[in-house]
Amino acid sequence: MSEEKSLVGQVIDQSSGVLEKAYDDLAHPSAKSLGNTLSLVPRTIGVWLGKWEKWVINGEESICLTAQAVQEKAKNIPEEKLTEPEPYVAIPAVQQLSYCYDSEELRELYANLLVSSMNVDTKHYVYPSFVDIIKQLSPMDAKVLEAMKQEQSPIPVVTVRLNFKESKSYHELLIDYSIDLFQLFGDTSILSASLQNLDRLGIIKIRYDQVVKPDERYDVFYEDAEYKGLVASFQGKENTDITLSKGLIELTEFGKAFCKSCCED
Incomplete structure (x- = not known):
């Protein structure tokens, strides 16, 4: 259990935790790769591809905001109830976060899902398919729900x-x-x-x-x-x-x- 607390503590107490590591792996190489690509293509095509650079940057922001929300929500979980989130939930959830940078409602759903997967009292309610379901929801759907x-x-x-x-x-x-x-x-x-x-x-x-x-x-x-x-x-x-x-x-x-x-x- 001490090992689990150590892993979870990285998520909650440090910006370089599990979510932040996933954020680095997913977002930063893409941004670097895109920057190199843009320097090699003609100007007009570079302008077109530049729109995707904005998507990468906004995606990073979305992951950071969600990591902060997870950190804040996890403070309410007693330490003895904390457990490492299952990778089949956490990893695809973080991957999808970059697509909903402009929706606070959808980011909130992902944050709640991640926190639920870190709590021994709620993780049994979490299905891997929930990540794919949120992916198919609009901000309006989240409000209706x-x-x-x-x-x-x-x-x-x-x-x-x-x-x-x-x-x-x-x-x-x-x-x-x-x-x-x-x-x-x-x-x-x-x-x-x-x-x-x-x-x-x-x-x-x-x-x-x-x-x-x-x-x-x-x-x-x-x-x-x-x-x-x-x-x-x-x-x-x-x-x-x-x-x-x-x-x-x-x-x-x-x-x-x-x-x-x-x-x-």
Whole structure:
């Protein structure tokens, strides 16, 4: 255990720890190599490739910021609970950090994941696939997930349909519409896409075979301005009506483990 504490101490107490070493190995050779390359190519091509130099520099900054966040968060872990992070989690996480230098939300997820993998009480919640999942999230996805974690689960969701009576077909006007989350983000199409991405990744489940109890929780949809506007737009048109399909959004067990590992401060 003394060996483990020594390794973890390098991460927490010194800027030359495990994360910083990975940062040096990953970022600095790239910057040096790129600098040499730019000196050998024609000026126009050098300008084009120069954009990648900015990416390398920003990537270094992203790794440094995350290392600082890990250091700060790890201070809350009792010393006897500290353990060396598994390399199959830590190394790919550090590698991916250079791609999210402009997103504090995504950096926070990586930092939380790394800290969870360093705590004996939480590391069993950490799956190697969490690194790849964060890679597929947008900053909006991270905000939606944080909001879902704060809200009472499950969350009511509806899909609003325009039904064509003669053809017995329908057109979906609002898909996976959640007032609880819409009030926070204010764009139905972007929010719907974000929810569907989280569902695709197995973090949440959007389902219409169950509803939230009590049923009165859906009453707010009938009074919602977005819904009323759609009803008014098609009112009086023959052979059509608007219906509201009720469903719910809930975190999966896998999603709960993800939130425990990546969304807990």
